[in-house]
Amino acid sequence: MSEPGTAHLRDDTLLSVEHLVVEFPAGRGRKVHAVSDLSIDIRKGETLGLVGESGCGKSTTGRAIMQLPSPTSGSVSYDGTEVTKLSRADLRRLRPKMQMIFQDPISSLNPRRKVGDIVAEPLQIWGIGTPEERVAKVREVLDACGLDPDVAMGKYPHEFSGGQCQRICVARALVLDPAVIICDEPVSALDVSVQAQILNLLEEMKERYGLTLVFIAHDLAVVKNVSDRVAVMYLGKLCETGTPDDVYGSPAHPYTAALLASIPKPEVRSGSEESAPLSGELPSPIDPPSGCRFRTRCPYAQDICAQVEPEVRDVGNGHFVACHFPLVRRPNEPATATF
Amino acid sequence: MNQPSPTLQTSTSKTGLAALGLQPVPGAPLLELDDLRTYFEIGAGTVHAVDGVSLKVDRAMTLGVVGESGSGKTVLSRSAMGLLRSGNLRQSGQVRYQGHDLIAMADKTRRRLWGTEMAMVFQDPMTSLNPVMKIGRQITESLRYHLGMSKSEAREAALVGLKSVGIPAPEQRIDEYPHQLSGGMRQRVTIAVALACGPKLLFADEPTTALDVTVQAQILDLLDHQRRERNMGMILVTHDLGVVAGRADVVAVMYAGQVVEIAPTAELFGNVRMPYTEALLRAIPKLDEASHTKLNVISGRPPDLIKPPKGCRFAPRCPYAQSKCRNEPPPLVESSTPGHAYRCWFPVGSDQGSTQLPAPVVREPAPDPAPDGAPKIQPTPPPKAPERRITAVERSENAPENPNE
Ligand SMILES: Nc1ncnc2c1ncn2[C@@H]1O[C@H](COP(=O)(O)OP(=O)(O)O)[C@@H](O)[C@H]1O
Ligand SMILES: Nc1ncnc2c1ncn2[C@@H]1O[C@H](COP(=O)(O)OP(=O)(O)O)[C@@H](O)[C@H]1O
Ligand code: SF4
Ligand code: SF4
């Protein structure tokens, strides 16, 4: 059985994840194979969009990068440092460089503390700056996030809407001057109009503070909007990675194609009744299919797909796919399999 | 995967309206809401959750109801079915099912129509499924109660029902509990439960919001298929414009408890008149737009439903608002296209209305990031700061204006 490999990894990256494996005990000696031999990388200033349906291992990947918890095996290297091998003290020193933002902004803010204290807390924990400097920094990041510091600092989270709470979370993540922010479904709980505000805000902050972002989401259109590169995951594995234009414009992996075809678009559909491109259900990550994990639902699966795990390979211009029979697009035709 | 759905009524006893001795009023639509108002009295005042909604649904059609959270979609569908029960409820207007007013009906009478004439599928299957009851029994109970089936008849019918909603191995699944199924399979079961007694009207309140996109497509296909097979009317409630675009015949857009625009689906998306609908469509990231396209935001947030603005409810956020908008509530008026109505004094595309909102902007690529600094507080990076996109309206939302949230 072959391995996915790392053909798609690049030089000159800020964050590089290689052969990442995360397993959780599932009782009776079984294991949840949450992430299995995943390799991805990010250059400085890039936004990597991580997409896939729930349970495919996106959050686990994000947390493993943060060493929360550290992975079962594999390497995470940040700016040349192997993070998985760091001593606790060294890891602690690195922590401020990487921050996370989560889906549910309201529950990730302590309801009993004032917003000014919530945002200042990381500075206190790390013992950074004098009290005056802290206040100045808190005011700066709140202001950058579109909140009036004079009004916001003295209030409690419940006095703000969901969108404003997400702004507070972004401010709190920025206060330590991180290099990388891992955003785990940061707009999934928000209404469309608020979602647009937060996406614009993240783009602005990336520009202003020179951030590198890992943007995790299940909404493909949202991911396309913010990403410089996209990685599609299925059941703990990387399916495909490349620029948004390549991955969305000519998906090479049958799963990516099915995902894209499933999205309801705000334009009128022409009558045909059956439109679901994928049937069947996600297999259990406790006992994932052999070979290609997508094979139980793949319309193009062949015998080899059950026997040999597909290796990640280049289909041109830094567009990589893990599939024995990648799709190619002929002009004016939907993508079809090559054999 | 969708099997043809045989009719499940094997019993001869009367059900639904007929059991109440009522006949459908000739010529009446399947469901008609007439100036429906649903208010809640709370300590802080009266929540105008649904405020004067009139709608019609016929058999075989899907009415899509779309709007952001808090716009009143759930309260609307629950009040239409008569499911709301609370001491602080104040309702007025009419809900006519085949010509009979449900609001005027006694609770006990109305309940006879649930399941047999109208049914509901909720967002979270676990709210409608009983976690400690086997799946089969959740279907057979209502078959036995409403249709008077024997135990074995009901089990047979439940198997057929589970099969028709695409549950694989129904003989095995029928004796399982909800937690043994995936989210998508559970939603199929709730659909089987809702359809068991052959309703003519189905409310689906965000039926796919909790599901992944590939499963969502399957469930929407299933609902569509069942609606056609059974000639049902369907009210599909969602916050996702994409979902209604593909599935509804007519779409009603809700804002702050009111329908602000309604039209046949193609007309709505092709010829938007109401600025809120337009703004919503523009706020959604599109697959065919370049990465880093700046999204159009709708600044501010929906109004407090205890004290809605006295003029147009969208006026505080509307880029086209004028003084008339702030003072006089626009009525729902018919456009020149049949079936297309909107609430707006200065509709999109009219002379007085919008000229054009700004075209999409692609953001500049990120400049080279500043080198990593010492673990000291950095001053704000020098003004390569982007132009502010936070408007005055948005900033003022810091003021405590909405105690609701
Ligand atoms: N702490 C945990 N213990 C056991 N299983 C877990 C744990 N965290 C995640 N998993 C499982 O790992 C898989 C991947 O989960 P997750 O990374 O949360 O996916 P995603 O974020 O893509 O929805 C899922 O099957 C999930 O149930
Ligand atoms: N029982 C209730 N008491 C008071 N207010 C309520 C009640 N139910 C709903 N509301 C309010 O009515 C408005 C509409 O709610 P809802 O119909 O659930 O919106 P949607 O389904 O569009 O998200 C909201 O402001 C909500 O807070
Ligand atoms: S063709 Fe084979 S390798 Fe490719 S996605 Fe399908 S099952 Fe996997
Ligand atoms: S009535 Fe005025 S404020 Fe309301 S939507 Fe129309 S233009 Fe905007």
Ligand SMILES: [Mg+2]
């Ligand atoms: Mg997750």
Ligand SMILES: [Mg+2]
């Ligand atoms: Mg709702």
